[in-house]
Amino acid sequence: MPKFLAVYTMGGDALQRFRSLSKAEQDAIDSEGVPRWMAWEERHAAAIVHGGGMVGKTTRVSRDGIAPAVNTICGYLVVEADSAEAAARLFEDHPHLTVFPGDSIDIMPFVTEMRV
Template sequence: MAIFLALYMGSDTPMDPGAMDPAEIERGMAAWGQWMTDHAESVLVTGGPLGETKKTGKDGVTDIRNKVAGYVIVEADSHEAAAQMFENHPHFAIFPGDSVEIMEQLPIPGQG
């Protein structure tokens, strides 16, 4: 089994959560909870939503914006199997999220 980081990607223009119909939010959260239940054996870290971003570089710390809205860490037999777990995920099937990006955690070089 391999470990994968899945990033919930938002849109270029973030939506005001207050603009969504409360019934639609409730339906979406119920579907998200069901997804978590359905994949409980594969979810290693439940993750969650993410807030504002700061970037630290050679020039110091700056405020930036990216599209990463949240994350979860899952385990699967293959990269393809991990990606298939997110087909029709509520993040983009119900909510206005753009996509889910899934990447494998690779071994640290020199540590086996």
């Protein structure tokens, strides 16, 4: 079955707004969102190939060297589905979008698979 990379994104403005909330407000969002995220993962466990995770600050390696960078990626997950649309439908009610201040979840098919 085809595999898809799901990349959670959150722009700087959304993150700034979340961080500007009081600790109590952030905790309230977490106390609602974390159980809903776990329930989402349980509902879709059969499709999840790699649990992925949330990611922190970016360090970019380029021809110019190594330097701090900024992007909107805040996490990822790998799922299996019959098509990109089927993979995307798994995320329609995801707490990243419905509870947390996430911008989007980008779904990309793997076109090659590397073996390590």
